Amino acid sequence: MQRSNIQWLESSWPGVLFCAIFASVIVAASTSYINLETAIDAIQGAASWGRSTKPLRDHVLVVVADPGRRSQVILTLSPRGLDPVLATNLSEVKKQLAANPALPRLAVVDGAVRDSARIARTLAATMPPSRIVVLNQFSPREAIGKILLDRL
Numbered sequence: 001m002q003r004s005n006i007q008w009l010e011s012s013w014p015g016v017l018f019c020a021i022f023a024s025v026i027v028a029a030s031t032s033y034i035n036l037e038t039a040i041d042a043i044q045g046a047a048s049w050g051r052s053t054k055p056l057r058d059h060v061l062v063v064v065a066d067p068g069r070r071s072q073v074i075l076t077l078s079p080r081g082l083d084p085v086l087a088t089n090l091s092e093v094k095k096q097l098a099a100n101p102a103l104p105r106l107a108v109v110d111g112a113v114r115d116s117a118r119i120a121r122t123l124a125a126t127m128p129p130s131r132i133v134v135l136n137q138f139s140p141r142e143a144i145g146k147i148l149l150d151r152l
Contacts, residue, residue: 058105061096061123063087065113069141073108076145080152082106090115090122097126105131108148112137 060082064070074084085104087093107123109116111134123132133151135144 059083059085059100061085061087061093061104061107063089063093063113063116063119064108064110064135066110069110069112069135069144072141072144073148076148077106077108088113090119093119093122097122106133106151107131108133108135110135110137 058081060073060077062070062073062084064073065088070086078084082105085096085100087096104127107127109119109123109132113119116134120132120134130151133148135147139147
């Protein structure tokens with residue numbers, strides 16, 4: 001019986017498989033259907049076998065009535081790892097605090113919201129005042145980003 005002279009293949013098949021997967025990720029990332037980050041996340045998800053590979057993100061409680069100001073707050077904080085939890089009045093704030101036992105890392109309250117002072121006092125009873133940002137109702141929308149970044 002004759003044996004094959006390709007014994008190196010028997011011990012290096014994991015390396016060959018890794019190179020094939022890596023090459024397929026590069027090819028898939030060059031198409032318009034998928035980007036490299038998504039492909040790498042998919043590989044990490046498959047390699048983790050059910051474990052979460054993404055870090056837990058902190059939450060920010062956003063109590064802003066004006067949609068433009070709300071979007072400015074969200075666009076400033078979301079890229080920095082803070083997921084917005086939205087509320088528009090005192091009862092919604094209480095519901096959000098009751099529903100989320102882990103306190104939000106930051107709370108942003110717009111001074112134009114009705115009962116904003118009571119909302120700020122309610123939040124101050126559950127979290128440090130240094131993590132509560134009360135926006136002046138007359139501050140321009142462009143200044144919101146700077147105000148929030150100074151508090152992070």
